[in-house]
Amino acid sequence: MQWFREWENFVKGKDNGTPPGPIDNSKIAVMKGGHIQLKQGADYGQISEETWQYLLSIYGGGPEIAVRQTISPPDTDTHGERKIEAETRAL
Numbered sequence: 001m002q003w004f005r006e007w008e009n010f011v012k013g014k015d016n017g018t019p020p021g022p023i024d025n026s027k028i029a030v031m032k033g034g035h036i037q038l039k040q041g042a043d044y045g046q047i048s049e050e051t052w053q054y055l056l057s058i059y060g061g062g063p064e065i066a067v068r069q070t071i072s073p074p075d076t077d078t079h080g081e082r083k084i085e086a087e088t089r090a091l
Contacts, residue, residue, distance in 0.1 A: 001043045002027070007055070022061030029065050036063050 006020040028042035038044060046067055047055075056062065 001045050003061075004045060007059075020059065023055060023059050024061055025063055025065055029063055036065055038065050038067055 003020055003023050003025075006015070009015045010017075010019050028039050028044050029036050030039045031037075044065075044067075052064065056064075
């Protein structure tokens with residue numbers, strides 16, 4: 001979230017027009033079993049793949065940390081069930 005807050009301040013014009021440097025996820029990443037994972041208790045926010053690719057193409061940096069979304073049990077209404085079904089198919 002630190003880099004994102006710096007970027008947000010830049011976009012809102014609060015940083016004298018100074019853009020943030022490269023994305024730096026090194027403080028929230030840990031290598032486990034040959035994969036980069038999110039450190040427990042890390043200060044982070046999730047963004048879409050499209051947003052990640054967009055910001056990465058402009059600012060560079062990394063590393064990318066993919067976080068699996070937890071799908072909650074189905075609701076009793078059919079709309080909730082369709083939403084969960086769609087999310088499951090997307091995985």
